[in-house]
Amino acid sequence: LADRRRERENFKPEPFWMLRAVFANDKGTWTGLWTKKKENRFHSEEEAVQVQASIENQIGKVASVKKQKKKQPPPPLYSLTDLQQDANKQFAFSAQATLDIAQSLYEQKKCLSYPRTDAKVLGSQNADMAKKLVEQLSQNYSELFAGVEKKLIAASNKRVFDDDKLTDHHALIPLAPLPASAGDQESKLYDLVIRRFAAAFHPDFEFEQTDIVTEVKKQDFQTKGRVILKPGWQALYKNEAREEEDSEAGNLPPL
Known part of the structure; x- marks a missing residue:
């Protein structure tokens, strides 16, 4: 611990530069990030x-295109810690504020x-x-539960549903619709929980991951993108910015 503390204290940020290039063919454009030996x-x-200067206005060639179909399962149900992290990230709630709001939704609002x-x-x-x-929540929140696969609601x-990972109390889930008397903060926290419950x-x-390497004057530029095949649970989060996409391209042209 002492060594890690000293490393943090002695850490000095160093400036760095990144280079992106825009490429085009008769089908469209894509952007690549300069890469050398994974750096x-x-x-x-x-x-x-x-x-x-060496690559400006030069003609590039597509060195490689790799496509791979992938699947991403829904995120797990909320523990208190995970809920506190998401509430802080999305709403700037402190850990204590999230606990207090959740406690109110449990004790007073009973939802x-x-x-x-x-x-x-x-x-x-x-x-x-x-x-x-x-079944109960679908009546009030049909947009969240319309895509539920009933076969997944099984032991x-x-x-x-995993008894081996169960502790004294099960994960945080909604038990009833949010009462009309709930405040704005309560509504925001409840939405996180019910959305996660529905997503489960x-x-x-399902998506297709595409990795492209474009070469210009012996310089490599990497492009990462993905094409959604089946939105699945992510349909519930389509309005959120997905930081983990880490994509240099939106819709990639045929290559």
């Missing part, structure tokens, strides 16, 4: 300027389960309860 930063401005839990799963005995909750779905019973997010 994508220049540590001197002079080097970055030299590379830029949220016991919040002080570190579990991210339900028990196998909770499968019937989950089915009833989905055999170990990603959600949606199919996987």
